[in-house]
Amino acid sequence: MKKPIYVALLSFVVLSCKTKEVEIMEITFENRYKFTNEIEKSVLGENPDYQDSSVDYSYVVNHEKALEHWDLAMNAQPKEHKQKQLDSVRNLYKVNDAKDYILSQADHEKIIIINEMHCNATHRIFTEELLKDLYAKGYKNLCVEALYNDGSDTLLNALRYSKYEFGTYLWNPQFSNMIREALKIGFKIHAYETKGDIGGEVREIDQANNMAKIIKENPDEKFLIHCGSGHALEGYIKFFGGAALAGRLHQLTGIDPFTIDQVFYSEKSKRENSNIFSQAFNFENYSILLDKNSKPFGYKKGEERMDLVVFHPMTTYNNKRPNWVFERGNKDVEINMNKINLEFPVMVLAFNSNEDLHEAIPIDITEVEKRDAGCHLGLPKGNYNIVVTNKSESILFKKDVL
Known part of the structure; x- marks a missing residue:
């Protein structure tokens, strides 16, 4: 380390009008x-x-650029919805607070699986906002797909913060801040990812087996699983050649997980590229939709399904x-x-x-x-x-x- 340089920097002092000598x-x-x-x-x-x-x-x-490049990857196009269509959606559903609803359901669940898009930091922020209240309801275990399954979870639980070597997606500050908050609250962090460069059906089987083992070792506890996009899907998933993590975990444990989607109706780089629900309601907070029978709107496409969709507000910039x-x-x-x-x-x-x-x-x-x-x-x-x-x-x- 080289010699320090001493500079009088007024602007480095927050909320103060006095000049302070800062060691650089x-x-x-x-x-x-x-x-x-x-x-x-x-x-x-x-x-x-x-x-x-x-x-x-x-x-x-x-x-801003992360969303822009994701839209380029997905070839996102403007969605032109007529006023009649937007009004119809508003008549079918009412907006409720996502966090309140999830916490009301958490008492009756043992496994909650929530997904993320790997380029969208807001998905980690929403999971972080659930942590304190879920912990109070008995969810003591946070299982993270992004964490390498090579003993990194043991090191992380002891160290209390993320290191670069623990997993590449953790390099996003919001992801590692979520981990810090979980550890501060008292969660135990678990890795369950497959070992080696394996994808498709084999990866889903391996992830489910790893998670089932963790659950078996902690039979009286509850679990929050934070995973990548499609791994939270239930039903037959063509891309995976069968069930994904969520479905296979149900098969292995007999426990039907509560699955939460943040991905398939996620924020786009431009409002006009957004889904019809985001355009109709212009969500100001993390929200869910309930129909006239108070049934929540979930994700469904063919045989693929998830129990609940969480809609995010559009990001603004300051x-x-x-x-x-x-x-x-x-x-x-x-x-x-x-x-x-x-x-x-x-x-x-x-x-x-x-x-x-x-x-x-x-x-x-x-x-x-x-x-x-x-x-x-x-x-x-x-x-x-x-x-x-x-x-x-x-x-x-x-x-x-x-």
Whole structure:
């Protein structure tokens, strides 16, 4: 580590009008995240993989670009619904709070399975919002598909925070923040993913067997499973050559899981690309739909089904950051980049001061294209190590959020 550089930085002091001398250290730092120009370069040429690039954007909390690239991957098109169609949907259903409904059902369930789209951080945020109340209802086990099944769960439960080596999807700060919150509440984290590069039917069988073993070892406890998209489907799934994880787990344990979808009616990059329900109701909160008989709207396509669909509100943006970065008790922490003596663009990463910044997943991360572009981090109260890096050079300074 090089000698510290002392600079009087008024703008690094949050909610204060006094100049404070901040110690800025030049450090050696391996930045594992991709800059925008690197991600965009990866999709040049024939057959671009927009699914991969959408996930890369999610890692750096560029939600707008993550959705945009996912829509490119799925060839999403505008959906033009006539007013008569929108009115018909409004007459058929009423909007209810998703969290309230799920918690009302949780008392009667033993296994809840909720899915996610791997490029959409809001799906992790909603699962996180359920954790505290589900724990109070006896759900003590959080089972995470994204966690490598190589002993990483044992290390994670002991360490209390995610490391890069525990699973690639955990690189998204919202995912690792969900894990941190679960551990803080008291959940035990379990890995159940198949070992090795296996897909299709074999993977579903292996995942179900691994989950069934965990349940058998904890017969009196309840389980929340957070998985990727199609693994939460019940019924015959052509893509998997039979039942997916949810269906096979039912077969193995005799327990019918409560399956929750966040994916198939998920947010699009443009409102006009959204499903008819999102266009009809313009959801302001995490919501579900109940028909006139109070039956919840679930996912159904052919033989595929899920018990409940959760609709998310459209993301809005504040200072080029998604609104949800600054919610749930997080403060909008502005970092003035004018005194940063590095070549731009740079990434700004915020790490808990009690976590190893060379191994831990940051609490928040953002890319700053130009020196005068502004930098805003969403951080809860606490003490942080802030790293600013352009991959060639990196600096570190401390920040207290009060």
